[in-house]
Amino acid sequence: MRTLKALWAQPASRFAFAILSVIAFLVVFGGAVAPYDPLRQFSDEVLQGPSAKHLLGTDYVGRDVLSRLLAGTRLSVVGALEAVVIAAVLGVPSGLASAWMGRIGEWVSLRIADTLIILPFTVFAIAVAGTIGNGLQQAMVAVGVLISPMFFRVTRAVALGLRRTQYVEAAELMGATQWWTLRKHIWSKVLPNVAVAAAQATGASLLVVASLSFLGIGVQPPTPTWGGMLSADLGYLAQQSWAPIFPALLMMATVGSLNILADGIRDAGSPRRRRPGLVARLHRKETIDVAA
Amino acid sequence: MSVAQATNPVVARPSADAVGSWVRRILNLVAITAAVLLLASVITFALGAMAKTNPAAAVLGETATEADIARLDRQFGLDRPLVVQYADWLGSAVRGDLGVSWFTTVPVSDSIAQALPVDLSIALLAIVLAILIGGAAGIGAALSNGGIFDRTVTIVCSLLGTLPPFVIGMALIVVFAVKADLLPAGGYVPIQEDPAEWLRFAILPSFALSLDVAASIARQLRTSLVGALRENYAIGAQMRGFSRRRVLFGHVLRNAAAPALAVIGLAIPLVIGGAVMTEKLFGLPGIAQLALQASEKGDVPVVLGTLLVTAVVVVLASLVVNVAQTALDPASRREPAKGGLG
Numbered sequence: 296m297r298t299l300k301a302l303w304a305q306p307a308s309r310f311a312f313a314i315l316s317v318i319a320f321l322v323v324f325g326g327a328v329a330p331y332d333p334l335r336q337f338s339d340e341v342l343q344g345p346s347a348k349h350l351l352g353t354d355y356v357g358r359d360v361l362s363r364l365l366a367g368t369r370l371s372v373v374g375a376l377e378a379v380v381i382a383a384v385l386g387v388p389s390g391l392a393s394a395w396m397g398r399i400g401e402w403v404s405l406r407i408a409d410t411l412i413i414l415p416f417t418v419f420a421i422a423v424a425g426t427i428g429n430g431l432q433q434a435m436v437a438v439g440v441l442i443s444p445m446f447f448r449v450t451r452a453v454a455l456g457l458r459r460t461q462y463v464e465a466a467e468l469m470g471a472t473q474w475w476t477l478r479k480h481i482w483s484k485v486l487p488n489v490a491v492a493a494a495q496a497t498g499a500s501l502l503v504v505a506s507l508s509f510l511g512i513g514v515q516p517p518t519p520t521w522g523g524m525l526s527a528d529l530g531y532l533a534q535q536s537w538a539p540i541f542p543a544l545l546m547m548a549t550v551g552s553l554n555i556l557a558d559g560i561r562d563a564g565s566p567r568r569r570r571p572g573l574v575a576r577l578h579r580k581e582t583i584d585v586a587a
Numbered sequence: 588m589s590v591a592q593a594t595n596p597v598v599a600r601p602s603a604d605a606v607g608s609w610v611r612r613i614l615n616l617v618a619i620t621a622a623v624l625l626l627a628s629v630i631t632f633a634l635g636a637m638a639k640t641n642p643a644a645a646v647l648g649e650t651a652t653e654a655d656i657a658r659l660d661r662q663f664g665l666d667r668p669l670v671v672q673y674a675d676w677l678g679s680a681v682r683g684d685l686g687v688s689w690f691t692t693v694p695v696s697d698s699i700a701q702a703l704p705v706d707l708s709i710a711l712l713a714i715v716l717a718i719l720i721g722g723a724a725g726i727g728a729a730l731s732n733g734g735i736f737d738r739t740v741t742i743v744c745s746l747l748g749t750l751p752p753f754v755i756g757m758a759l760i761v762v763f764a765v766k767a768d769l770l771p772a773g774g775y776v777p778i779q780e781d782p783a784e785w786l787r788f789a790i791l792p793s794f795a796l797s798l799d800v801a802a803s804i805a806r807q808l809r810t811s812l813v814g815a816l817r818e819n820y821a822i823g824a825q826m827r828g829f830s831r832r833r834v835l836f837g838h839v840l841r842n843a844a845a846p847a848l849a850v851i852g853l854a855i856p857l858v859i860g861g862a863v864m865t866e867k868l869f870g871l872p873g874i875a876q877l878a879l880q881a882s883e884k885g886d887v888p889v890v891l892g893t894l895l896v897t898a899v900v901v902v903l904a905s906l907v908v909n910v911a912q913t914a915l916d917p918a919s920r921r922e923p924a925k926g927g928l929g
Contacts, residue, residue: 299745328683410626412853415860418894422631425882425890426638444657450882458851502751506864510879529757529868532772536761543754550749 303565310560311552318549323366333519342534351541353548354459354524355531364541367519372549374435376404376498379493381439382500386446386491391481393447395473396456408444416441416503424512434513438503440518442496449492453485487560487580493555498550505546521546597853612913628680629897632673635891661837665687685892690884695892698877704784706779706862709789710893713796714851720797721804725847728805729812730835740809744802744888752861754866756795756926763791773870799861800854808849811843845912856901 305402323325326333330350332396335359337349344352351360361577393404423437457480466476507513508522521542528538664675671732679686685695727741747755764772770791776784815821816831817840824834863875874893881889 342903382660406626409619410623413623413856413905414627414630414898415856415863415901417860417863417875418897421875421878421882422634422807422890425885426887427879472711477652498749505751506753509751509864510867519793525754525757532757532761533765539754539757544752545752547746547749552747554745554749
């Protein structure tokens with residue numbers, strides 16, 4: 296609760312929150328507020344520039360770009376969120392468990408994380424599409440599994456650090472069960488770190504999902520997604536070289552807001568540190584983004 | 588423990604209980620590499636075992652009789668227990684035999700041997716470019732610590748991280764191929780045929796691929812350089828009259844380069860995965876085209892082969908980076924750093 300208040304006190308986080316609220320609104324109502332049906336083809340208005348009728352122009356079969364952008368938000372974002380939920384469900388419990396496992400279990404769990412990290416998203420997702428099937432669910436499970444080491448490592452690192460603290464040792468010596476220690480002492484410290492990882496992972500996952508729909512994996516055309524729109528724009532760069540800007544800007548705003556929010560949660564969780572300026576905070580980002 | 592430390596185990600301090608002998612370190616590295624390769628092969632094979640396509644039905648079409656399907660199943664060895672199939676598949680894969688395509692009966696290893704050099708040459712050029720661009724930006728930012736160049740680098744790096752790499756590739760196509768007409772927007776010439784032509788086709792994909800990694804390198808190098816410049820030995824050298832530049836290049840850079848190298852190690856899967864994206868952008872005849880076409884038809888041996896080979900390439904490249912990092916960083920030579928292949 297205190298963390299949330301500290302988060303709300305940061306102007307940058309409030310700004311990021313505002314942008315993400317707009318995106319969330321589009322996820323739910325994007326199709327409804329779109330001026331036209333995203334699949335409707337105005338066949339005599341192909342590849343047009345912005346006009347009063349089509350605010351962001353039309354694509355190669357005369358579909359309204361603004362409508363496709365608004366309606367495409369849902370699948371782009373929900374797909375990414377689904378992958379992050381899968382990743383957290385896989386990564387957090389195993390990360391906690393690995394801090395208490397014996398040496399062999401620890402070694403094996405670390406090697407599984409290593410293996411998932413070295414598999415490239417795109418190649419793995421293509422393989423999943425080619426064997427299990429090409430669909431949004433399969434693609435999201437594939438991305439979720441590969442992102443899960445992010446959660447595993449964060450959770451494990453925090454839990455390992457806490458395990459050696461004296462108050463956890465004291466609790467264990469006094470006969471507390473592991474489950475009690477976990478709930479009472481560990482969980483509240485793990486949670487903010489998981490939240491930071493979740494915000495980062497959502498941004499990363501958005502980029503991966505866009506890359507996959509660009510390759511035609513997951514959501515199939517003509518269903519609109521940001522990545523799919525960019526893929527369609529690729530064939531008409533000579534005629535409409537500015538067309539990729541709109542989906543790209545929307546993606547930048549979303550992923551950028553998530554990154555700012557991740558930094559904000561990190562700062563809010565450490566109240567004693569003086570908050571540095573924006574540029575100094577960007578410098579602290581030594582973590583390596585998964586898909587960036 | 589801060590999150591920055593937690594999520595970046597490669598730069599974390601080595602554990603105190605680690606015993607620093609070379610033999611042990613190498614054995615550890617070999618064990619980790621072997622385990623990761625084995626796990627990657629298990630994951631790959633498991634995907635194949637879960638495949639929905641029945642090869643016989645897929646190849647023979649709808650008119651196939653049950654006897655035909657059974658005969659083809661036997662021919663592909665699919666009527667045996669999974670463990671036997673896995674052992675057989677792994678044994679052949681180790682010897683370089685990845686089976687034959689279900690549709691064209693071309694050996695999978697032949698198709699991959701043809702496609703892989705495309706991705707490898709592009710990825711290698713991308714890493715070289717990333718080291719040059721990221722290194723220059725990181726050093727420049729550290730020298731102008733807090734100045735305008737430093738701020739610009741930081742902001743550009745952050746913005747690059749919010750875009751999928753193929754958008755940058757599209758921007759490059761627009762600028763260099765469509766507007767300026769300097770370079771081809773797509774196509775490929777193998778490097779062994781004509782290196783100059785190859786470079787003309789490879790430079791845009793590699794550049795597009797390198798920017799993300801360059802941003803990571805610049806960010807990491809700047810952070811560790813600024814930290815190292817505050818160390819006593821660096822301040823001492825400056826007080827003895829060496830110029831800031833000389834201290835940076837002569838003393839500090841070598842120590843600060845190790846974490847940046849670790850960034851490259853972590854970036855290798857991204858570069859290889861990104862090479863796949865650039866193939867589609869620039870129409871390169873690489874491993875992704877192979878995998879995508881096979882994936883559409885449900886040609887399982889080709890799909891599995893590409894995944895396995897990609898995993899092996901990434902593991903081996905990470906190993907090289909790991910060894911280079913050890914050679915460069917005196918601290919990691921004393922004690923093995925945890926975090927495996929990174």
